[in-house]
Amino acid sequence: MTKKNALAYGAIALLFLGLGLYMGVRTKQADPVTTTVAPTAGPQTPVQAMFAQSMNDATGANHSLSRWKGKALVVNFWAPWCAPCVQEMPELDQLAAESTAKNINIIGIGIDSPANIAEFAAKHKISYPLYVAGLSGTELARDFGNKQGGLPYTVLIGADGQVRKTYLGKLKFDELKADLAKL
Structure with missing residues (x-):
């Protein structure tokens, strides 16, 4: 040499x-990511595991995800650095406003730091709840079937707590709306 x-x-x-x-x-x-999981007995479905958790929102307030039990739910796994995630959020926000009367709720689970998600939320004014999961959100998405770990990843959950459909990549809103109509 x-x-x-x-x-x-x-x-x-x-x-x-x-x-x-x-x-x-x-x-x-x-900033630390605060995600707590309630202890349980026996195996859980991914939906039960999600409902057992508490996560901070973009402002840092802690919320139990069990508040969404018994409601039709669209869970969108996203990150501020994911271009397709950011592109679909305005349309998801509009869908959230339209779907409230139909008792369909939309939540976002952010896979990033609390500071980055708070900055994103303040800049873009998304009206549906955004939670901070950090890297543990990746594991939760994997539990729902996202073996590739790609984002965005969206899960449609019926009011009965059953996963009805999952979507990997940017949403096709006509397809999502048709699936929501079947709930």
């Missing part, structure tokens, strides 16, 4: 060391 190559490898190693230290400090300063 030449002296020139050794210097180049050393410089790259120092760059990665600096980047690692920066990310470590930055991660320690991030």
Whole structure:
């Protein structure tokens, strides 16, 4: 190995060391994600597991997701850095306003830091509830069948607590509205 190559490898190693230290400090300063899960006996369905959790909303207030039991529910897993997620949110917001009278609710479960979701919510004024799940939201989405881990991922849950359909990728709203009409 030449002296020139050794210097180049050393410089790259120092760059990665600096980047690692920066990310470590930055991660320690991030807002904590508060998600609690109630203890249960026996295996749970993904819907039961979701209803057993409490999550913070975009303002930091903690909410029990059990408040959605017995209601038809559209659960949208999203992230502020996901372009298709952001593109579909205005239409989801409009659908949420239209669906309230039909007792169909829409919630968003954000897979990002509390600070990023709060910033996004303040900027875009989404009217349906946005919850902060952090990386645990990815695991919850996997429980609902999102084995690829892609976003957006949407789950349609009937008032009976049964998953009726899942959607991977940007929603086709004509399809979603037809599926909602069947509830």
